[in-house]
Amino acid sequence: NAGVMQNPRHLVRRRGQEARLRCSPMKGHSHVYWYRQLPEEGLKFMVYLQKENIIDESGMPKERFSAEFPKEGPSILRIQQVVRGDSAAYFCASSPYGEGYTFGSGTRLTVV
């Protein structure tokens, strides 16, 4: 079991471009969570998804951010028209629900 796989590990985007972050959950896990971590801060919840459903997106900015977890393939966190303030580490976690989460190593987004 390869664990939670996130790619890319590092992503550099110019202001105004789109960023697409991918997360493949652990085998057998159907619950995916996305978190953002700013430097020197804790993780902030963004969105919770199950296959083909968004369960809780209360932590997602209203504009430019979207997430999906299709029936086939990884979960995608998409940030359109990135700005410098989007620079952060984005972590994905998966869970069989009710137990400890398994986190990926994160994607570090830098907007220049």
Next chain:
Amino acid sequence: SQQGEEDPQALSIQEGENATMNCSYKTSINNLQWYRQNSGRGLVHLILIRSNEREKHSGRLRVTLDTSKKSSSLLITASRAADTASYFCATDLGNDMRFGAGTRLTVKP
């Protein structure tokens, strides 16, 4: 919004000493979990304590939970330099997890 609040924000101790970190939260929880994060790395799950449990051990880790005070503590005994990391408590609200800002532990050799 943030749920867990860790205390202290930073802790520096000598190798061999014990380290105690505290976490307070605001709402009812299903369980509370502690994670470790080494600099620049992802989180590693350490221990989960359910809302009906009061204490749990795992190796050199001891976690307590007081639901009446809405607080938890993580004790690391006989600390090692390799324990240097940030430690986060996370509360499971049912639909998602909420993390505090973490305690940065430095263990000096």
